[in-house]
Amino acid sequence: MVDNIRPLSGDDIPAIIEMTENVWGGNDYVSVALEFWLKDPNSNPSVVERQGEVIGVANVRMMDGKRTGWMEGIRVHPEHRNEGLGRELTAYMVRQAKSMGAKRVRLITAFRNVAAVKLAGDAGLRPILSMNAFWKGGLSEINWSNNEGDVSRIDAEELTDVIADHQALIPEGVLVYHWDAVDADATGLESASSETDYWITQRDEEVVAISTGLVFVSPREREWFATVYPSDSSSFLRSFSHHLGLALENECDTLVSIHPPRYTSLYEEEEVLKERPHEIEIGLFEMGLED
Numbered sequence: 001m002v003d004n005i006r007p008l009s010g011d012d013i014p015a016i017i018e019m020t021e022n023v024w025g026g027n028d029y030v031s032v033a034l035e036f037w038l039k040d041p042n043s044n045p046s047v048v049e050r051q052g053e054v055i056g057v058a059n060v061r062m063m064d065g066k067r068t069g070w071m072e073g074i075r076v077h078p079e080h081r082n083e084g085l086g087r088e089l090t091a092y093m094v095r096q097a098k099s100m101g102a103k104r105v106r107l108i109t110a111f112r113n114v115a116a117v118k119l120a121g122d123a124g125l126r127p128i129l130s131m132n133a134f135w136k137g138g139l140s141e142i143n144w145s146n147n148e149g150d151v152s153r154i155d156a157e158e159l160t161d162v163i164a165d166h167q168a169l170i171p172e173g174v175l176v177y178h179w180d181a182v183d184a185d186a187t188g189l190e191s192a193s194s195e196t197d198y199w200i201t202q203r204d205e206e207v208v209a210i211s212t213g214l215v216f217v218s219p220r221e222r223e224w225f226a227t228v229y230p231s232d233s234s235s236f237l238r239s240f241s242h243h244l245g246l247a248l249e250n251e252c253d254t255l256v257s258i259h260p261p262r263y264t265s266l267y268e269e270e271e272v273l274k275e276r277p278h279e280i281e282i283g284l285f286e287m288g289l290e291d
């Protein structure tokens with residue numbers, strides 16, 4: 001069978017929405033990302049077409065000051081999985097990123113997504129960092145807050161200086177926000193600031209945590225995505241409390257909290273974290289493209 005990989009067009013959207021309707025229990029962001037990818041000059045979405053039918057989709061987005069080809073949204077029609085299409089699309093995205101001058105390709109996936117981890121590994125990407133993410137719903141009913149420390153919003157330039165002085169807070173020097181990541185330097189933080197805001201948490205005038213936050217409108221609901229980089233449990237809780245407030249202010253139904261893995265021990269220790277409808281361990285995978 002001859003498959004054609006070609007750019008996504010607006011006419012493909014209904015078929016892709018149908019193809020992805022059962023992914024992630026019906027909450028697949030790809031259905032809402034398609035229109036954005038078509039408009040975004042940095043996105044290069046492709047589809048696999050077989051005999052006139054669209055059976056695969058993926059996007060590679062130039063980001064982080066065009067240093068990274070970000071591989072995202074790979075989906076293969078359920079009836080055509082395990083035929084090698086995922087592998088073909090992955091290789092295609094790597095070639096695209098290379099031809100656009102990216103220094104590296106990166107992607108984020110859940111470690112438990114065996115197929116996605118295999119695709120990344122077979123293409124030559126290696127995990128460079130892991131984070132945990134958990135979902136918290138029913139935000140308006142949460143009767144808890146933590147005010148031990150001050151949280152203030154800062155811009156990308158200020159954050160660049162803060163991180164330069166507190167490098168241990170950001171593992172591998174890569175800042176994760178939503179399901180994206182940039183190098184935590186001036187270029188990366190400036191480029192990500194078009195999508196996410198930044199905060200620092202201070203205690204006795206010392207920076208004890210850094211966090212990011214943004215609203216994401218998924219197919220089902222408004223979600224507040226917060227990544228918290230704390231220095232200890234109490235700065236995690238102070239920052240988490242701040243983001244609960246921001247989630248409510250921004251009329252979000254759900255808070256998705258991303259953080260370095262060592263803070264998972266708090267899940268059982270802290271009453272407010274005990275109920276988590278969903279949680280995953282995510283990996284940031286990377287492959288350099290420079291010769």
Ligand SMILES: CC(C)(COP(=O)(O)OP(=O)(O)OC[C@H]1O[C@@H](n2cnc3c(N)ncnc32)[C@H](O)[C@@H]1OP(=O)(O)O)[C@@H](O)C(=O)NCCC(=O)NCCS
Nearest residue numbers: 074075076081082083084085086087109114115116118119
């Ligand atoms: C992930 C996905 C894109 C894989 O596409 P695919 O076309 O089925 O993948 P391929 O046929 O190219 O398979 C590549 C390799 O992964 C393996 N694989 C595929 N699905 C697998 C699964 N569910 N469990 C274990 N291995 C799997 C294949 O066996 C193959 O390895 P092999 O050649 O050594 O046997 C597809 O399963 C999908 O759309 N899933 C839902 C969305 C998703 O999870 N996307 C990735 C999120 S980041």
